Amino acid sequence: MTLTVIFAYLAAVLLxxxxxxxxxxxxGEDFFVAGRTIGPFVLLMTLFGTHMTSFALLGASAESYRIGIGVFSLMASSSALMVPIVFFFVGTRVWAVGRRLGLLTQVQFVRARWGSDGIGLLLFVVLVLLLLPYLLIGVMGGGVVLGQITDGAAPSWLGSLLVSGVVIGYVTSGGLRGTAWVNTFQTAMFMVLGAVTAVLIVTKLGGVGQALDRVAESRPDLLIRGEAIHPLRLLSYTLIPLSVGTFPHIFAHWLSARRAATFKAPVVLYPVCIAVVWIPSVLLGLFGNIDFPGLDGAASNSVLVRMIALYAPELLAGLLGAGVFAAIMSSLDSQSLSLGTMFTQDVVRHYRWGGDLDEARQVRLGRLFVVGVVATVFLLSLVAERSIFALSVWSFTGFASLLPVVVAALYWRRSTAAGAGAAILTVIALWTWFFVRGIGDADYSVGGTGVMPVAVVFAGSTLAMIVGSLLSTPPAPERVRRFIP
Amino acid sequence: MAAGAARITAYAALPVLYLLHNDLWFWDEPSRLLGLPVGLTYHVLFSAVVVLAMWRLVRVAWPGDVIDELAGEAGDEGVDP
Structure with a gap:
């Protein structure tokens, strides 16, 4: 039954x-940014679905199981505030500049702003390196989830293969428009299924109040923040959601909007979407402590799956599996398409490999790169260690710390290519420094203070942007005017 | 309220919300509010307030003129890829 539901869901998505x-x-414009025709509802759903990974269902419940209610303030309500702010101040202007200049990628954006080929190439390398582990986590996540839901009957490579194959199928078929439509369906799926799962399980536990009473008897520490989260960690974690301003896949969806006013729905309703997904996940994670106390490490990641197996096996397990697959694929599709777009536009087309690219060849190449990227990531997933999942917060740290470059491009006339280059190099240096020290320690903070590395890398990037710009020649006014009226 | 003042208050709400997100006052509070631990209820309500703040921001501070000027006509100045 479980596999039947999942296969039926995947078939619907492909269709x-x-x-x-x-x-x-x-x-190229139609394939890579849906001809800039996406309306408000689809933009909201596809931005949310692209931004939320399977972590919002499985990871959030696992974190809540481990550290309690504080996970909502740390990861959900911080995103509810910061993401709409980025959409409002950055997304709308990126859309406008992109429409006027016919941009398709962030590298084109940076090259147009500062006229530097080298800065564009540097950014391309950094973006690809930060995005690849993120894709790998998605593909591996599909395998892990299928294995857990079927209690090991389905091998993990099968889940990874299914996710990869279906994503290749619909992304190469419909480009960004197909991706946005599928994402709208998938986002609705994981929002509804997460809520249904929560209601069914909580009802069987006797209601929220009774379940909370039982948690309070054994783990009262989970119902407060207490020692589980340092206040400075909460403060600095609010920078992590700023990564939404530099994700290549979010950038592509911004460019696909029909009008600037299309952004109004995502700006206003994004916090609602976050609450709909995260409240059930956090509560279910808490309640996992009632029947499955003492799970450690990787075992705690499967707390939601264990609860479903206990309270609502078969059909609900299949539906949850479909919901998790939806969350995984709705990110993986846009990420792989954005990488395909970057290789096609920023490398092959920019350097005119094989001469000028006509529109049909751009689409063909885009498809080929999507297949190549996803196939490569699938092969890597067969040999990568499970510890790769720890890379996600590091990936977010890198993306968030690049935001000063984008903000300077849109708001600071005096910013220069040298400043942008200094900022990117500073991100590389500081990120590497902290990564070497912190990888493997999930609670790593700067000097044990509770401050997350993102705060230092972000500050360093901002400072380098300012100093580098002020020490170099101001850009030509006519170039600036296209970005700052 | 004049348009300029409305716009300023809409912008000013954002740093205030940022500060309010760091609710040290409910850090170790175990009581419940609206059926949930108060530390969780606070952040759910906080998210609802953010919706209202964003709605107001979009209503009174939408940078339509700047965006229109930036957007121009589609493909006005296509750049060399």
Whole structure:
């Protein structure tokens, strides 16, 4: 039953993607940014689905199981505030500049702003290196989840293969429009299924109040922040959601908006979407302590799956599996397409490998790169260690720390290519320094103070942007005018 | 309220919300509010307040003129890829 539900879901997803192919015009702009025609509802759903990974369902419940209610303030309500702010102040202007200049990637954006090929290339390398582990986590997550839900009957490579194959199918078929349509369906799926799962399980536990009483008897520490989270960690963690401003896949979805006003729905309603997904996940994680106390390490990651196996096996397990697959694929699709776009536009087209690229060749190359990227990540998933999952917060740290470059491009006339280069190099240096010291320690903070590395890397990046710009020649006014009126 | 003042208050709400996110006052409070631990209820309500703040921001501070000027006509100045 479980596998039947999952297969039915994957077939439905594939069908939507293939169907969207009927609307595809054979141009690069249509394939890579849906011809800039996406409306407010689809933009909201696809931005949210792209941003939220399977972590919002499985990881959030596991973190709540371990550290209690504080995970909501740490990861959910901080995103509820910071993400709409980034959409409002950065997303709308990126959309406007992108529309006017016909931009498709962040590297094109940076090259157009500061006229530096080298800075564009440097950014390309950094973005690819930060994004690859993120893709790998998604593909591996599919395998892990399928294995857990089927109690080991399905090998992990099968889950990874399913996720990879289906994503290749609908992304190459419909481009960003197909991806956005599928994401809308998938986001609705994991929002609804997460809520349904929570209601069913909480009802069987006797209601929220009774379940909380039982948690309070054995683990009262989980119902407060207490020692589990340092106040400075909460303060500095609010920088992590700023990564949404530099994710290549979010950038592509911004460019796909039909009008600037299309952003109004995501700006206002994003916190609602976050609450709908995170409140059930956090509560279920807490309640996992009632029936499954004392799970350590990787075992605690499967607390939600264990609860479903106990309270609502078969159909609900299948539906949850579909929901988790939805969360995984709705990020993986946009990430792989954005990498395909970058290789096509920023490398092959920019350096004119094979001469000028006509529109049809851009689409063909984009498809080939998507297949290549996902296939490579699938092969890597067969040999990568499970410890790769610890890389996600480091990936976010790198992306968040690049935001000063984008903000300077849009708001600071005096910013220069030298400043941008200094900021990117500072991110590379500081990120590497902290990564070497902190990898393997989930609670690592700067000098044990509770301050997360992102605060220092972000500050360093901002400072380098300012100093580097002030020490170099101001950019030409006509170039600045296209970004800052 | 004049448009300029409305816009300023909409912007000013953002740093205030940032500070309010760091609720040291409920850090070790075990009581419940609206059926949930108060530390969780606070952040759920905080998210609801953010929705209102964003709604107001979009209503009174939408940078339509700047965006229109930046956007121009689609493909006005296509750049060399």
């Amino acid at each position: 939507i993607g293939v169907w969207s192919n009927r609307r595809l015009a054979a141009t």
